[in-house]
Amino acid sequence: MQLYILPAGAPELPPRLRLTGDGVPDLRRHRYALDVTLAWDGLEVRRLFAAGGEARFAGYLAALPSKLHAWQEPRGIDLRSLSQAYPQILIGGLDFEH
Numbered sequence: 001m002q003l004y005i006l007p008a009g010a011p012e013l014p015p016r017l018r019l020t021g022d023g024v025p026d027l028r029r030h031r032y033a034l035d036v037t038l039a040w041d042g043l044e045v046r047r048l049f050a051a052g053g054e055a056r057f058a059g060y061l062a063a064l065p066s067k068l069h070a071w072q073e074p075r076g077i078d079l080r081s082l083s084q085a086y087p088q089i090l091i092g093g094l095d096f097e098h
Helices: 042-047 053-075
Strands: 002-006 016-021 032-040 089-094
Touching: 032 042, 053 089
Parallel strands: 032 089
Antiparallel strands: 002 016, 016 032
């Protein structure tokens, strides 16, 4: 799996994180290779630079593996086989709650 940080495309858009990967085609659960972009709400990103932001982010990072697991089935993503049901998936408007 590869991770790419995508810079903001405009001042009101926060940077995004893109996850891609291509597992063995015969072992894919879904039709398409992994291509998921995660985008966080811009106000949430700014809140990370306020008081307590570092602790919020640390808690979010600790909870992220279970969040990723919970997102898979409803969004047609299978991280194990690096496949997904749609050509590209955007999970946007994310916050840093855990």
